[in-house]
Amino acid sequence: MCHALTGDAHAAGHHGDPDRPGWWDNLIGPGRPLDTDRYFVVSANVLGGCRGTTGPGSADPSTGRPYGLRFPLLSVIDLVEVHRALIRHLGITRLLGAIGGSLGGMQVLQWAMDHPGELAGALTVAASARLSAQNIAFSAVAREAIMRDPDFAGGDYYAAEHSRPDRGLMLARMIAHITYLSEASMREKFGRRIQDAAEPRYGFDVDFEVESYLEHQGRSFLKRFDANTYLYLTRVMDYYDPFGGDPAILAAKLARVDARFLVLSFDSDWRFSTGHARDIVRTLSAARVPVTFREIASSHGHDSFLLPVPEYHRTVAGFLDRLAADADAP
Amino acid sequence: MRPDLTIIAALLGRGERVLDLGCGDGELLEHLIVERGCAGHGVERSTEGFHACVARGVPVTQAEIEDELPELGGEAFDWAVLSSVLPATRRPARVLRDMARVAPRRIVSLPNLAHWPHRLALAARGTMPATPSWHESPNLHPASLRDFEALVAESGQRVARRVLLDAANRPAPRPVRARPNLWAAGAVYVLEG
Numbered sequence: 001m002c003h004a005l006t007g008d009a010h011a012a013g014h015h016g017d018p019d020r021p022g023w024w025d026n027l028i029g030p031g032r033p034l035d036t037d038r039y040f041v042v043s044a045n046v047l048g049g050c051r052g053t054t055g056p057g058s059a060d061p062s063t064g065r066p067y068g069l070r071f072p073l074l075s076v077i078d079l080v081e082v083h084r085a086l087i088r089h090l091g092i093t094r095l096l097g098a099i100g101g102s103l104g105g106m107q108v109l110q111w112a113m114d115h116p117g118e119l120a121g122a123l124t125v126a127a128s129a130r131l132s133a134q135n136i137a138f139s140a141v142a143r144e145a146i147m148r149d150p151d152f153a154g155g156d157y158y159a160a161e162h163s164r165p166d167r168g169l170m171l172a173r174m175i176a177h178i179t180y181l182s183e184a185s186m187r188e189k190f191g192r193r194i195q196d197a198a199e200p201r202y203g204f205d206v207d208f209e210v211e212s213y214l215e216h217q218g219r220s221f222l223k224r225f226d227a228n229t230y231l232y233l234t235r236v237m238d239y240y241d242p243f244g245g246d247p248a249i250l251a252a253k254l255a256r257v258d259a260r261f262l263v264l265s266f267d268s269d270w271r272f273s274t275g276h277a278r279d280i281v282r283t284l285s286a287a288r289v290p291v292t293f294r295e296i297a298s299s300h301g302h303d304s305f306l307l308p309v310p311e312y313h314r315t316v317a318g319f320l321d322r323l324a325a326d327a328d329a330p
Numbered sequence: 331m332r333p334d335l336t337i338i339a340a341l342l343g344r345g346e347r348v349l350d351l352g353c354g355d356g357e358l359l360e361h362l363i364v365e366r367g368c369a370g371h372g373v374e375r376s377t378e379g380f381h382a383c384v385a386r387g388v389p390v391t392q393a394e395i396e397d398e399l400p401e402l403g404g405e406a407f408d409w410a411v412l413s414s415v416l417p418a419t420r421r422p423a424r425v426l427r428d429m430a431r432v433a434p435r436r437i438v439s440l441p442n443l444a445h446w447p448h449r450l451a452l453a454a455r456g457t458m459p460a461t462p463s464w465h466e467s468p469n470l471h472p473a474s475l476r477d478f479e480a481l482v483a484e485s486g487q488r489v490a491r492r493v494l495l496d497a498a499n500r501p502a503p504r505p506v507r508a509r510p511n512l513w514a515a516g517a518v519y520v521l522e523g
Contacts, residue, residue: 260389278401281391286406288347288369290389294380311377318384326387 001034001043002083002100002107004305005176005233006225008051011043012036026308033317038324039096046107047082048074048233050226057158057226068155068228074236076103076110083107084115096323097121099316101305102272103233106240109280112259113242121323122259123316126269126305128276129283130241135271138179139234142172146227155228169227170218177217182268182301186210243283254287261291262319264312266304292319331357334499337518338411338437341491342368346408349373349433351395351425352415356383363388371407373398396420399428407433414516416440416478417469426485426521434522435490441516444474445497449512476511482521491520 001011001024012028014021028034034041045052048071056071087095098108098119105127112122128135149168151157157164181189190210194200206212243250261284265277274295281293296312298304304312331339335358342348345367350359353372356379362368372390374380383390391398395412396419410433412425417440419425429436442448448459460467473481482489494502494514506513 260387282401282403285371286403290369291371292384292389292391294392314381315384318381322385322387 001028001041002079002098002104002111003043003046004100004102004104005230005237006173006221007104008049008224009043009045010051012041023306026306027313027316033313033320034099035317035320039320042087042090042092042095044083044086046079046103046233048079048229048236050229051224053082055226056155056228056232066156066158068158069231071228071232073239074232076106076236076240076242077114079236080107080111080114083111084118087118093118095119096327097123097320099123099125100127101125102127102302103237106237106242110240110242112257112261113253116256116258119259120327121262121319123262123264123319124277124280125264125312125316126266126272126277126302127263127280128240128272129243129280130276131238132276136238138175138271139238142175143231143234145169145171145175146230149227152227155231157227164222165227166222169225169230170215170222172227172230173221173225174214174218177214179271180302182270182299184268184299185301185303188299189213243279251287254284254289257284257287257289259289260323261289262315263291263293264305264315265295266298266301266309266312267295268299269302269304271302331361332499334413334439334495334516334518335361337493337495337501338413338439339366341437341493341518341520342366342409344368347371347406349402349407349410351399351410351412351429352418353383353388353390354379356386356388356390358411358413359383359388360386396425399425399432402428402432409433409435409437411437413437413439414441417472420470422471422473423481423485426481426487430485430487430521430523436487436521437518438478438521439495439516439518440473440475440478442475442511442514443472444476444511445515446512447497474511475514475517478517478519482519487521487523489519490522493518 007023010022011024012022028041030037047053048055050057056067060067098111100108105124108122108124112119146165146168149165151163152165193209195209195212201207263277263281265274281291284291298309300307347369348362350372353374356372359370359372363370372383372388373393373395375394380392410429416422451457451459458464494506494510495516496502497515502514
């Protein structure tokens with residue numbers, strides 16, 4: 001499985017504290033759609049990340065200091081290449097499937113397109129083959145928030161005595177988090193309730209519950225994320241365009257795709273709406289790639305891909321069942 | 331396989347690309363994919379039908395046919411199949427036009443409202459022929475074979491082939507051809523143009 005922008009290798013289970021499970025714990029485990037009694041699940045950090053695999057915070061071997069913005073710009077192709085190296089290292093030649101949500105789904109699509117024979121199934125959830133101007137605009141504002149933070153220092157903020165661009169990264173996270181929720185889910189979750197009080201305090205400090213929530217999301221993000229990684233990975237998404245370029249080359253490439261696709265979207269997701277999924281489906285179908293597609297009803301917006309929406313999980317489980325049955329058949 | 335699906339399968343060649351609109355549990359497509367080397371894609375609105383297709387390994391989109399057809403690009407399919415679904419669509423004429431845009435050849439099967447037992451029921455008892463009842467029937471636009479053929483002609487398409495069906499959805503015996511709109515329980519049409 002391939003993780004999204006702010007995910008990491010810790011997808012399921014916990015490290016001693018059952019209240020802190022992995023981010024896809026409801027999908028992975030015994031009896032769950034990615035049933036660990038039946039499947040081996042491989043989960044790794046992405047290249048450019050800040051949770052394990054090399055990223056802008058890693059030491060540049062030529063200088064011994066963190067790369068910062070000297071780290072090369074990445075593409076989804078690079079992310080996939082590093083995952084493939086891990087898979088080869090594990091001695092695996094063919095995977096039953098690759099699954100990912102959002103940026104994870106982009107990696108899955110790229111993988112299936114570039115490397116026929118390696119995946120029996122490709123499962124993309126709440127993903128896109130091409131960010132819209134609106135998507136890029138949100139990313140741009142988030143990056144601006146980071147880069148305009150006085151502590152950003154051109155990306156060289158890693159020294160122990162240096163402050164990190166926390167205000168910028170926090171703001172970036174707050175902006176992005178709004179795009180992960182739907183208006184309905186925010187209304188349901190917070191409404192116009194006042195934080196810790198019955199009456200408004202009438203001022204510019206945090207007063208509404210939703211403000212408190214966003215601030216909490218932003219602040220807790222600082223503990224686990226690196227501002228430079230945020231810049232690099234959002235840029236990976238902005239430039240992603242696997243169906244772009246010369247149509248003849250694309251057609252030749254798609255003609256070789258042998259993975260069976262499951263493409264899922266959520267009706268309340270406005271970050272990567274169903275239109276994004278439909279673009280993937282349309283392009284693959286026109287190239288005769290077998291695609292199963294479904295828009296799942298869920299009020300939780302883009303975040304739905306992280307939640308145990310029953311019909312979503314049932315569809316993933318059913319699709320994997322069939323892949324497994326075909327893989328076992330002589 | 332349902333007898334009418336067997337008839338439809340026999341009309342299709344090997345290795346063709348087939349769009350099955352209202353594919354149900356995917357029985358026809360699975361047969362075409364596994365036995366005939368076709369590339370198939372289904373459109374099914376019901377959740378149970380969708381999951382049945384997934385379990386069969388049939389590529390499927392969960393959607394209403396009439397919402398999905400405009401989304402599909404031209405010339406992606408060799409055949410589009412609409413089996414027993416046309417009377418249940420909101421705009422049958424538009425469905426036929428959209429199918430013609432999506433696939434050069436189409437198969438449409440439908441029950442015949444003017445089949446003699448229906449005429450008898452209407453004439454003798456004065457009741458609508460519908461299962462389970464007129465108000466629970468999914469059919470919004472029931473039609474006789476004559477009605478349907480007139481619509482085909484109006485939309486600039488032509489019937490390349492017609493297989494008449496008996497009440498068990500099997501090919502009807504020869505005498506039925508004399509007055510199909512009276513004696514046939516339904517028909518499978520191949521449309522072109």
